[in-house]
Amino acid sequence: MAIQSNGSGTKNLIQIPEIKFTKLFINGKTFETIDPRSGEVIARVAEGDKEDVDLAVTAAREAFDHGKWPRMSGFDRGRIMMKFADLIDDNVEELAILDTIDGGKLFSWGKSMDIPSAANTLRYYAGAADKIHGETLKMSHELQGYTLREPIGVVGHITPWNAPTGAFFLKVSPALAAGCTMVVKPAEQTPLSALYYAHLAKLAGIPDGVLNVITGFGPTAGAAITSHMDIDKVSFTGSTEVGRLVMQAAATSNFKTVSLELGGKSPLIIFDDADLDKAGEVCVAGSRVYVQEGIYEEFVKKSVQKTKMWMVGDPFNPQVQQGPQASKEQFDIVLSYIEHGKREGATLLTGGKPCGDKGYYIEPTIFTDVKDDMIIVKEEIFGPVMSLMKFKTVEEVIERANNTTYGLAAGIVTNDLNLSNRVSRSIRAGVIWINCYFSIDTDCPFGGYKMSGIGREMGLDGLNQYLQVKSVVTPIYNSPWL
Incomplete structure (x- = not known):
């Protein structure tokens, strides 16, 4: 052994x-x-x-x-x-x-x-x-x-x-x-x-x-x-x-x-009143992230800082936060999506490359200047790739969040109870997480x-x-x- x-x-x-x-x-x-x-x-x-x-x-x-x-x-x-x-x-x-x-x-x-x-x-x-x-x-x-x-x-x-x-x-x-x-x-x-x-x-x-x-x-x-x-x-x-x-x-x-x-392409919606540090913790699992314009620039900055501290490596190392992709096939698929994003005009803010000299490791990747009709927004990637998008109004983000063939889950980050209730009833998805993205429990139906x-x-x-x-x-x- x-x-x-x-x-x-x-x-x-x-x-x-x-x-x-x-x-x-x-x-x-x-x-x-x-x-x-x-x-x-x-x-x-x-x-x-x-x-x-x-x-x-x-x-x-x-x-x-x-x-x-x-x-x-x-x-x-x-x-x-x-x-x-x-x-x-x-x-x-x-x-x-x-x-x-x-x-x-x-x-x-x-x-x-x-x-x-x-x-x-x-x-x-x-x-x-x-x-x-x-x-x-x-x-x-x-x-x-x-x-x-x-x-x-x-x-x-x-x-x-x-x-x-x-x-x-x-x-x-x-x-x-x-x-x-x-x-x-x-x-x-x-x-x-x-x-x-x-x-x-x-x-x-x-x-x-x-x-x-x-x-x-x-x-x-x-x-x-x-x-x-x-x-x-x-x-x-x-x-x-x-x-x-x-x-x-x-x-x-x-x-x-x-x-x-x-499959899913679950939206994570972060409103202006959100605590930026907590929102940054929640967004780790998100791939399609909508951030309200009042905090967008600061959120982008904090996301980049957090990503640069993100440790990728051997999953047996207790300090590592991200291990390899499960297979060479999935490794290649994720890298191809990153190339799609660059070709379609999204801005690669950080990451985007393999890392390490062996194995199927990919740097955590953030895109900005992303449009809703881009492939990296529409299709499930199943890898460490996040798309950050800005929005103004509640009505706008609800429409954009629902503009997908999928409806697996969604996340909302806000301190406004009325706002969270309104948005959670408007998003067409099987699970809505409010300030607790990807919280799964055996007693909670999932689909x-x-x-x-x-x-x-x-x-x-x-x-x-x-x-x-x-x-x-x-x-x-x-x-x-x-």
């Missing part, structure tokens, strides 16, 4: 563990998973294809149709899920290391936030597993009616590379609580932690066939899941372009239910309007995505109460 340098010439105590889980339960081809810090191969991982998906779906279908998981009491499912969560806590450091070497996630963030949050998501839905119930209906005729909420069946989960652990459990946890069985395909860029979680699920007592993980590529394994006749629902997180293909495959196969969490998706994850809305409603009606003869 190699001890990692923290980038300052000294050694820290982080050791890269042996990669234990790289194979499916069935034999197949392999592909390389790459460390984005260096561009070097970490391990070779089993490459699942259509035949492997067929085998996994057969196992999931058998577990759903004849197995004990859907027929188990919600309390017992929840107890096993709690044990699963405890096992995640017991292995938090190794899991955080996997997401760091596989996807460039900051190790300190993964260890303190991402992995513990995943365990708590499991616990949240474990607590809901024995509280799934229907309603008693007051029928208008001599009838008695009630509803049942039942698991939807076999689910296909397709997760993204930007949140390998978080997205895995946002999908798997409510599906387990509902009593579903499933096939999970993690992004080919970040498969390692998903395979580890499958191992922990088995140790926790989740029956064979309930949770299956197929590693592989979207056009083969992913496409086989979305078009499979024995899968009852697909949950996909990724690009809008691929989301459209998922919907088409679902419609042309068995009309399976689809939930999609897709988009427009081309940002269908359905919601997290909260009890997330659980309902995996339940069917069945109505049961019986006659009541000679009732004196009707």
Whole structure:
């Protein structure tokens, strides 16, 4: 196990563990998973294809149709899920290391936030597993009616590379609580932690066939899941372009239910009354930032100062604030968008280049003199690129913020309660953050309007995505109460 340098010439105590889980339960081809810090191969991982998906779906279908998981009491499912969560806590450091070497996630963030949050998501839905119930209906005729909420069946989960652990459990946890069985395909860029979680699920007592993980590529394994006749629902997180293909495959196969969490180009709106220092902290995660004219120049100045102090480097270094892009492909995409911005006439204020002598690192980049019709404003970049734009009036910024095909989220920074209420009701997006950009909680539903998706994850809305409603009606003869 190699001890990692923290980038300052000294050694820290982080050791890269042996990669234990790289194979499916069935034999197949392999592909390389790459460390984005260096561009070097970490391990070779089993490459699942259509035949492997067929085998996994057969196992999931058998577990759903004849197995004990859907027929188990919600309390017992929840107890096993709690044990699963405890096992995640017991292995938090190794899991955080996997997401760091596989996807460039900051190790300190993964260890303190991402992995513990995943365990708590499991616990949240474990607590809901024995509280799934229907309603008693007051029928208008001599009838008695009630509803049942039942698991939807076999689910296909397709997760993204930007949140390998978080997205895995946002999908798997409510599906387990509902009593579903499933096939999970993690992004080919970040498969390692998903395979580890499958191992922990088995140790926790989740029956064979309930949770299956197929590693592989979207056009083969992913496409086989979305078009499979024995899968009852697909949950996909990724690009809008691929989301459209998922919907088409679902419609042309068995009309399976689809939930999609897709692209976004979320506006962050900063008003004149905002505290500039706090606004600067909030804007770190923003890419389309509108700043009111009264504070625009000062905000630009502070943003540049903050960006120049921003540390990019090895994600194992606790002082680093930004690690590498997850893959060479994404590295090239982000750099191409930066070139688009320069060609279209935006002013490159800072950054804009690769950094370091190896790996997929990009300097934090700020553009000004940006127009709303530029590609860097219209399209999702998924990299450290911010566009700063000036606005005058509330009416203007609402119109500009809504002038997008996306509607995932939006942020507002102001001390004016009436203003924040007005703007939050006017922005067409699934989540609005006021003075707390990118604050995510398990109890808060997350999902988009427009081309940002269908359905919601997290909260009890997330659980309902995996339940069917069945109505049961019986006659009541000679009732004196009707």
